[in-house]
Amino acid sequence: MRIIEAVDYEDMSRKAANIISAQITLKSDSVLGLATGSSPVGLYKCLVERYQNGDLDFSQVTSVNLDEYKGLSGDNDQSYRYFMNSHLFDHVNIDKIQTFVPNGLEADSRQECERYDQVLADVGRVDIQLLGMGHNGHIGFNEPGDFFHMGTHCVDLAQSTIEANKRFFATEEDVPRQAYTMGIGSIMQAAGILVIVSGAEKAGIVAEAFAGPVTPRVPASVLQLHHNVILVADQAALSELKKRMADL
Numbered sequence: 001m002r003i004i005e006a007v008d009y010e011d012m013s014r015k016a017a018n019i020i021s022a023q024i025t026l027k028s029d030s031v032l033g034l035a036t037g038s039s040p041v042g043l044y045k046c047l048v049e050r051y052q053n054g055d056l057d058f059s060q061v062t063s064v065n066l067d068e069y070k071g072l073s074g075d076n077d078q079s080y081r082y083f084m085n086s087h088l089f090d091h092v093n094i095d096k097i098q099t100f101v102p103n104g105l106e107a108d109s110r111q112e113c114e115r116y117d118q119v120l121a122d123v124g125r126v127d128i129q130l131l132g133m134g135h136n137g138h139i140g141f142n143e144p145g146d147f148f149h150m151g152t153h154c155v156d157l158a159q160s161t162i163e164a165n166k167r168f169f170a171t172e173e174d175v176p177r178q179a180y181t182m183g184i185g186s187i188m189q190a191a192g193i194l195v196i197v198s199g200a201e202k203a204g205i206v207a208e209a210f211a212g213p214v215t216p217r218v219p220a221s222v223l224q225l226h227h228n229v230i231l232v233a234d235q236a237a238l239s240e241l242k243k244r245m246a247d248l
């Protein structure tokens with residue numbers, strides 16, 4: 001794993017945007033695995049600026065998103081489809097037909113998971129998968145559990161995730177209790193993985209994920225087994241990991 005230390009959130013966003021920009025520049029028809037949450041907002045802003053400056057062309061890019069709340073339509077301003085449109089897709093020249101997000105409105109979980117796995121098979125290997133990390137070490141919506149899920153599945157969100165994400169909703173009751181997420185197996189198939197983390201409140205989980213045992217109890221720990229992971233994190237988020245690595 002390569003670790004790139006950033007000063008703060010802005011610096012993390014720029015450094016991560018450099019990596020995604022290089023990917024698109026070197027391979028115009030890249031398949032990007034994309035993420036939502038607060039972590040990538042600054043990165044998407046940088047990508048939009050670079051597109052507006054004429055430095056990036058998204059016309060041949062395909063994207064697959066990690067996850068979506070079950071029960072929310074793409075028009076709902078808390079859905080991840082809405083997030084992607086408003087933070088990135090509406091502002092660059094990507095072909096929306098080539099942007100894929102699980103369908104939160106499909107009530108039949110089995111059908112939606114099979115459909116999304118087929119989408120992933122059809123788009124081919126993800127060139128670079130962007131990941132944020134939840135406070136409990138979740139990636140996408142792969143919550144801590146007894147085993148690593150391979151393919152797309154419907155998850156019951158952990159109470160800590162509901163609490164962490166309630167800031168985006170009017171009340172905690174409005175936070176959906178379930179979500180569709182790409183599986184760990186699919187995430188691990190990406191050619192490269194770019195993890196972005198910021199803030200002192202994630203320092204402990206970053207250390208557990210990257211210097212602790214590989215366990216489904218900390219889903220992000222599986223990334224230790226991937227051959228091409230870049231972690232771009234600010235000093236605050238890296239503080240515990242650096243201490244642990246110094247002790248090794």
Ligand code: GLP
Nearest residue numbers: 036037038039132133134140141
């Ligand atoms: C959500 C998303 C994850 C994201 C995580 C962290 O639960 N499903 O993909 O990584 O939140 O979010 P944030 O970046 O806001 O801390």
